[in-house]
Amino acid sequence: MKPSLTALVVLSSMAAYALLPDSPDGKMSVLSLLWLTAGATLTSGSANAFNMAREPKYDKLMSRTRGRPIVRGILTSKQAAIFATAIGATGLLILYFGVNTETALLAAGNIVLYSWVYTTLKRTSIVNTWVGAVVGAIPPLMGWSAAGGSLLDPGAWCCAGLLYAWQFPHFNALSFPVRDEYRMAGYRMTAWVNPVLNARVALRYSILMVPICIGFSYFGLTDWFFAADSTLVNSWMIYKAGVFLKECKIMDPTKATAAANVAARGLFWASIWQLPAVLLLAMVHKTGLWDGVFNDDIPIDEHYDEEVLKAE
Helix, strand or coil: CCHHHHHHHHHHHHHHHHHCCCCHHHCCCHHHHHHHHHHHHHHHHHHHHHHHHHCHHHHCCCCCCCCCCCCCCCCCHHHHHHHHHHHHHHHHHHHHHHCCHHHHHHHHHHHHHHHHHHHHHCCCCCCHHHHHHHHHHHHHHHHHHHCCCCCCCHHHHHHHHHHHHHHHHHHHHHHCCCHHHHHHHCCCCHHHHCHHHHHHHHHHHHHHHHHHHHHHHHCCCECCHHHHHHHHHHHHHHHHHHHHHHHHHHCCCCCCCHHHHHHHHHHHHHHHHHHHHHHHHHHHCECCCCHHHHCCCCCCCHHHHHHHHHHC
């Protein structure tokens, strides 16, 4: 089920759920969050299982995928597809009855987008990476919708935009050291088709995360301290992406240098730490979270005071 990818889906949906400034009609609750978490986990696992069911003959050609259950003979593609269908249907039912129709439809669309559109494009066009980034941007929209927010809210698209932009430095760095394996397996990835473009795109979207995070503050999801904090975190990844681009520009285009591979791994690990850090900072700086601690203008219940005095 690709546990790390499923964990990212659940984390991003939960973060968007928590960041909704005001929950209309009290739709936010521990129970709805649990339903969201369960549904997002199952539907993400379904999409990943469908993906693996379709690609075993290619997965066995790559070191990072040849340990998957179908490649190792633990499951057949048919069994994986049945499993994917079962958990996908269960997840969608949980989201439909436990959360709302809109969230369930987003999850259903993501299953199709990842397991069919993205998986098919991987063998035909480098555009697959951009489609895959859309897949990563949908879970925050699910979380926002589950909390009762409108998908027309700018805040929803700030959350989605952050995850969309993050995909590029993360995946472009991840794919670079194993780019020859992608090429031999027949996957059209920018890492081997155009290494400099691959690194340039990683830098471009690393930079884009700065104004996206500022948007969190501008549209009222967080206070303005988040704009400063997140810029510091994002600057580290921008630096790593810049080093990666520099090394790709000076390397032999027919052979990755050790320095370029090291730079790619540096950017990859920067992305691993950057996203949780930014999401955690956003929740710490959520608008209104600290009002009861630092604001002295707390309304007093005069009726309550009168009752206390009578009791005494």
